[in-house]
Amino acid sequence: MVYAVALALIVLLLAGIYWLLRWLLILTEGVFLGRRVVVWLYDLAAGRYDGIKKFDPDTESAFVTYPLRRRLKAWPAPLVLDVATGTGRLPYFLLQEAEFNGRVVGLDASAGMLEQAARKLAPFGERAALVRQSAQELPFAAATFAAVTCLEALEFLPDDAAALGEMARVLQPGGVLLITRRQGPEAAYFLGRARDRDALEALLTGLGLIDVRSQPWQVEYELVWAVRPS
Template sequence: GRFPRRYHGRVIAIEPAQKMLAVAQSQLASFPATERAQLLLVQQYAEQLPLPTAVADAVTCLEALEFFANPDQAIRELVRVLRPGGVLFLTRRHGLEAHLFLHRYRSQAKLHHDLTTLGMTDINEISWEIDYNLLIARKAHTR
C-alpha cells in the first residue's frame, strides 16, 4: 500500500490469485484517484510476466519466490523486464523452515550465482524478516 505513495511513477502489481487481487483492489479504494491511476493490477504468474523486455526501473519480489512453481523461470523473468541499471529487490527464505520448500530453496551462494549468471551485479544481501533476507542487485549496463 505504501509503494505508490512513496515513489513517483507507475506500479504494475502481478498476482496470480484473483482473491488476492480483490483484496488489493479493496485496499486501493482509500487511495486518491490520481494515485490509483498509477497502479495496474494484473492477474498472472511471475514465470510469464506480461511485460516487454527491459521496461522496469525496479522489480520487487518479496516473500514469494519459494511459492512459485518454477522459481528459476520466475527469476529469469524478473531480470528480463529490468532495464540495464535497474534494481531488483528479492527476498530469500532462510532458517529451519526454508528447507521444507523442496527444489525451491535457494542457498545464498546459489541465488547469488544465478543472479550473476543472468547479468546482475552489486548483489547485497541483508537481514529482512525472521525467515527472510533481502537481496538488492543491479542489472548490468550493456556495452
C-alpha cells in the same frame, strides 16, 4: 495385546496423516501439490491475509520502500513491477512514500488476493495497476521497468529460476531487482525450493545481474538486491 498394538498403529497412522497434511497445506502452503492448489489456498485466505501478516508501516518503509526509492532516484517517475503482489503490500506502502513519483504494477495469479489489492490501491488511481498472471511468463516487453520486486514468494513459484529470468528480462538497464530468500529452520520444509545464499546469488549473477547483495531483514527472510548493467 493385539488390540493395543492395532490401536497404537492407528494412532501413529492418523498422526502421520495429520503431519503430512499440515506440511503440504500449511507449512508449505500447497507448493508440492501444484500451482493450482497454491492459488486456491491464497484465494481462500485473501480476506484474512493482511490481518494474519500484520504489516508494520514503519518497518516496511525502513527496510523496503525507502531503500528502494533511494535506489530509483535517477528515475524522475519510475515504473515498478511487484511480482506476486498478493494484497498489494509493496504498491500500497511504496505509493505512500512522499518522494516517490512513479507508478506500480502488481502481478499475481490469485484473483482473491488481487481483489483485496484493488480495494487498498483504489485511492492511488492510475498510479497503481493490477495484472493477473503467473510469474514465469511476464506479459511485458523487455526493459520496461525501473525496478522489479518479489517479496516472500520465490519458494512458492513452480520454477524460481524461470521467474527470475523473466524479472531480469523486463528490467531496464540500470534497473533494480529486489527479492527475498527464505531462511531459518522453516526453509528446510521446502525441500530444495529455498535456495541458500550462495546458490541464489550465483543464479542472479548467471542472469547477468551485478551488485548482488544480501542483507538481514526478518527471521524467515533476508532481502537480496541486484542491478541490471547499464
